[in-house]
Amino acid sequence: GYGMARISRIKASGTGKAQAGGMVPSAVGGRPTYPPTPEKKIYKELNRKEKKMALITAIAFTGVLDAVAKRGHRIPENISLPIVVNEKIESIARTRELREFLEKIGLKEELERCKEKKIRAGKGKRRGRRYKRRTGPLIVVLEDLGISEAAENIPGVDVVNLKDLSVLHLAPGAKPGRLTIYSVNAFEKIDEVLLGGLK
Structure with a gap:
């Protein structure tokens, strides 16, 4: 047959041949290959x-x-984008208050969409990534005064500080057009904080 070449395991403790063959890749407990x-x-x-x-x-x-809309976000017909709200949103510290606020500006359907989860196809489901969830609204703030904790328990909703904002937040999966809510403070400072020095 086509047997694998075996290296003899020599115990020989106390000599120069101690554990010879014990570190080869084909041995249990041996070094990894490449x-x-x-x-x-x-x-x-x-x-x-x-x-x-x-x-x-x-x-x-x-x-x-x-x-x-192409990304799948459910937004009311009469809404104008981008959504810019009062800076008081930065200090909302309770999940219930934040959910009520988002529903009040017309995002109830969007929050319902984000609750859906489905089992992932493929091997990822047994590697700690069993469920896939929808990506919901992104809230951009100039200063986090408690809102990140309030958003933790709302599926799909993310909060990011303006200075940390990146393409990864705004275009998940390399698809631009994420539904984004800016606090008025953050919106006014976009040029100064993010785009300064670009001619």
């Missing part, structure tokens, strides 16, 4: 201006009704 190297780059570098242009584009898409 393990990932710590020097390997697992990210892609991007030019600074190119990255800023991508962020500008992603922010612009939050104001395009067709793009937001």
Whole structure:
């Protein structure tokens, strides 16, 4: 047959041959074969201006009704995008209050959509990623005064500080047009905080 070459395991404790053969990849407890190297780059570098242009584009898409609807968000017909609200939203600290606020501005259907979850196809379901959830509204604030804790228990809703805002928040899955709610403080400071220095 086509048997695997075996290396004899020699106990020989106290001698130079101690545990010979015990570290080969084919042995139980042996070293891994071609393990990932710590020097390997697992990210892609991007030019600074190119990255800023991508962020500008992603922010612009939050104001395009067709793009937001195409992502699957359920938004009321009479709403104008992007949604800019009073800065008091930054200090909402209770989940119930935040949910009531979002329903009041017409996002009740959107919150219901985000409650849905389905079992993932493929092996991911047995690797700790069993369920897939919808991506809901993103709330952008200038200062987090408790709103992130309030949003933790509302499925699909994310809160991000303006200085930490990135394309990953605005275009999940590389699809721009996420439904985004800005506090008026954050909206007025977008140019200064995010886009400063770009000509």
